[in-house]
Amino acid sequence: MKMSNDSTTHEAPKNAMALDVAIVGAGFAGMYMLHRLRSMGLQARVFERASDVGGTWYWNRYPGARCDVESMQYSYSFDQALQQEWHWSERFASQPEILRYACHVADRLDLRRDIQFHTSVTSATFNDAAKRWDITTDRGDRVSARFCVMATGCLSTSRQPDFKGIDRYRGKTYHTGNWPHAGVDLTGLRVGVIGTGSSAIQAIPVIAAQAEHLTVFQRTPNFSIPTRNRPMDETYEQSWKQDYPARRAVARTLRTGVMTEVNDMSALAASEADRQRIYEERWQLGGTSFMAAFNDLSMNKASNDTAAEFVRGKIRGIVKDPAVAEILLPHNHPIGTKRICVDSQYYETYNRDNVSLVDVRATPIEEITERGVQVDGKVYNLDVIVFATGFDAMTGTLIAINPHGRDNVALADEWEAGPRTYLGLMSANFPNMFMVTGPGSPSVLSNMIVSIEQHVDWIADCVGYLQAHDLPTIEPKREAQDAWVEHVNEMAFRTLYPTANSWYMGANIPGKPRVFMPYIGGVGAYRAKCDEVAAKGYEGFALGSNRATQAAAE
Numbered sequence: 001m002k003m004s005n006d007s008t009t010h011e012a013p014k015n016a017m018a019l020d021v022a023i024v025g026a027g028f029a030g031m032y033m034l035h036r037l038r039s040m041g042l043q044a045r046v047f048e049r050a051s052d053v054g055g056t057w058y059w060n061r062y063p064g065a066r067c068d069v070e071s072m073q074y075s076y077s078f079d080q081a082l083q084q085e086w087h088w089s090e091r092f093a094s095q096p097e098i099l100r101y102a103c104h105v106a107d108r109l110d111l112r113r114d115i116q117f118h119t120s121v122t123s124a125t126f127n128d129a130a131k132r133w134d135i136t137t138d139r140g141d142r143v144s145a146r147f148c149v150m151a152t153g154c155l156s157t158s159r160q161p162d163f164k165g166i167d168r169y170r171g172k173t174y175h176t177g178n179w180p181h182a183g184v185d186l187t188g189l190r191v192g193v194i195g196t197g198s199s200a201i202q203a204i205p206v207i208a209a210q211a212e213h214l215t216v217f218q219r220t221p222n223f224s225i226p227t228r229n230r231p232m233d234e235t236y237e238q239s240w241k242q243d244y245p246a247r248r249a250v251a252r253t254l255r256t257g258v259m260t261e262v263n264d265m266s267a268l269a270a271s272e273a274d275r276q277r278i279y280e281e282r283w284q285l286g287g288t289s290f291m292a293a294f295n296d297l298s299m300n301k302a303s304n305d306t307a308a309e310f311v312r313g314k315i316r317g318i319v320k321d322p323a324v325a326e327i328l329l330p331h332n333h334p335i336g337t338k339r340i341c342v343d344s345q346y347y348e349t350y351n352r353d354n355v356s357l358v359d360v361r362a363t364p365i366e367e368i369t370e371r372g373v374q375v376d377g378k379v380y381n382l383d384v385i386v387f388a389t390g391f392d393a394m395t396g397t398l399i400a401i402n403p404h405g406r407d408n409v410a411l412a413d414e415w416e417a418g419p420r421t422y423l424g425l426m427s428a429n430f431p432n433m434f435m436v437t438g439p440g441s442p443s444v445l446s447n448m449i450v451s452i453e454q455h456v457d458w459i460a461d462c463v464g465y466l467q468a469h470d471l472p473t474i475e476p477k478r479e480a481q482d483a484w485v486e487h488v489n490e491m492a493f494r495t496l497y498p499t500a501n502s503w504y505m506g507a508n509i510p511g512k513p514r515v516f517m518p519y520i521g522g523v524g525a526y527r528a529k530c531d532e533v534a535a536k537g538y539e540g541f542a543l544g545s546n547r548a549t550q551a552a553a554e
């Protein structure tokens with residue numbers, strides 16, 4: 001397929017690299033996007049700031065990093081040969097194995113020849129006259145592309161709080177989201193971990209086993225479920241491989257995109273004895289499917305309370321020192337409304353002699369001194385501080401590029417009160433700019449590879465449609481976007497999720513608008529909506545680009 005629209009009347013700026021599609025990011029989203037577009041005969045190129053593919057799994061090399069979706073499901077489904085030939089060694093894959101998988105895919109599909117590594121995209125501006133995106137990079141590239149796909153990731157801008165005195169600290173500091181490739185030997189060192197989210201909960205047991213002493217600074221206790229990770233069972237692997245296409249098809253219709261057994265009854269409908277038995281079975285099974293023990297845990301506070309209390313009981317049972325257990329008990333949010341954590345021996349780690357827990361909720365970290373972390377006037381002397389303090393999630397990476405759309409409008413201004421998208425795929429005033437797993441799509445509430453494949457396929461089909469119909473541009477109509485944003489909100493507020501101060505709500509970043517960003521209506525229902533929109537000739541989108549069309553869209 002060759003792009004024809006407008007290319008004769010509006011040339012790319014002199015010396016600019018002319019592309020049909022510029023893709024930002026070489027994680028699983030950018031990799032598959034490149035593959036799809038190339039197979040359509042389009043000139044596509046990926047710009048990636050890292051030195052290789054893998055995205056999340058390239059950056060998050062902290063000890064203990066691994067997936068919480070089973071390996072057999074957290075992988076591409078678009079290529080039958082690929083899913084048959086790859087062997088996962090564990091039930092839940094570790095970061096190094098997932099990175100190896102990403103590299104294997106890049107080799108197999110020969111992706112790297114169209115990926116420019118060590119390159120950050122620094123600006124993207126829609127050129128109204130040319131109907132093209134002008135893109136610049138920190139390497140001095142000037143790119144002119146008809147389409148721009150932001151495959152920039154939802155958890156790709158790590159956040160280190162602006163602690164007073166941090167520059168004075170004489171020890172070493174690391175962020176889990178940007179861990180050194182060579183690894184860090186913590187043997188014999190006094191290590192501090194700030195944060196107790198998913199990353200910290202995975203890292204803490206591994207760090208504790210290495211360090212001379214580990215001090216954990218916890219502001220908010222989290223709920224964590226044991227993963228019960230184990231080597232891959234061959235019979236289990238084969239059962240998946242024999243049935244892969246059918247199982248993948250089912251997963252695409254489900255709420256989370258993960259095949260898991262949902263117990264379709266209210267927690268309140270079960271007797272107390274049955275409820276405890278069911279929770280115990282899920283606890284023993286391990287992993288995030290704990291939240292599928294009943295069908296109303298994310299909707300009904302009274303039901304949720306029963307699950308939360310069960311986990312609190314487990315924490316009390318595991319942690320030997322009652323005072324430490326008390327600090328670890330989560331009370332300030334319903335279970336699951338912050339991303340449920342999974343672990344290997346997390347709570348058990350607090351029984352070790354070389355681990356201490358500091359509660360920094362009532363008395364926050366005051367400053368980082370030359371020697372360590374100061375809380376309530378006391379300095380905890382540390383050789384290493386690990387920031388497990390999370391990400392400016394879902395919007396931070398895109399806002400850092402701050403694309404400028406029609407009439408030079410800035411995305412940061414358009415999203416000042418929170419992200420506004422139609423279907424999480426596009427934003428009004430930003431023609432031909434697509435987002436993969438953007439805010440307003442199921443995204444981080446799902447098996448991300450399922451959602452990535454759905455978005456990439458939809459975007460590729462959309463580009464094909466525009467080509468076939470000789471349409472230069474596509475962008476959401478304002479009223480369709482407004483209606484979608486309202487729907488996303490309405491769905492969120494039917495659940496308990498907005499009651500938590502989570503990164504889903506932007507609550508972890510000072511000053512960030514409090515908006516529930518992902519779409520909670522489920523992967524299956526969302527896919528059906530996207531398919532319906534496309535089948536109706538891209539209902540809710542303005543196709544074509546002249547001012548009259550745009551005016552009609554407003």
Ligand code: FAD
Nearest residue numbers: 025027028029048049055056067068069120121152153448
């Ligand atoms: P990413 O993998 O984040 O890739 C985006 C890429 O864009 C990055 O390589 C980044 O360097 C690049 N980039 C960004 N901005 C620029 C720029 N301006 N210029 C150039 N390059 C840029 N999801 C699950 O479904 N299950 C899990 O178990 C799971 N575990 C996770 C564990 C961790 C520690 C984290 C952080 C996330 C986890 N996720 C999980 C979510 C995970 O992010 C997705 O599953 C998936 O890997 C996202 O792929 P992506 O390609 O969309 O984004």
Ligand code: N01
Nearest residue numbers: 066067068161195196197198199200219220339388389390
């Ligand atoms: O980040 P987080 P994360 N003083 O934001 C604390 C995915 N993931 O990297 O809650 C003290 O969850 C903060 O405290 P509080 C997954 O989607 C998956 O752990 O704000 N503490 C919190 O405890 C996950 O949700 C896996 O009070 C401060 C922590 O830092 C997402 O990535 C593994 C502080 C940040 O937790 C992000 O997880 C890893 C301060 N000033 C990641 N500022 C899997 O298992 C922040 N904190 C699949």
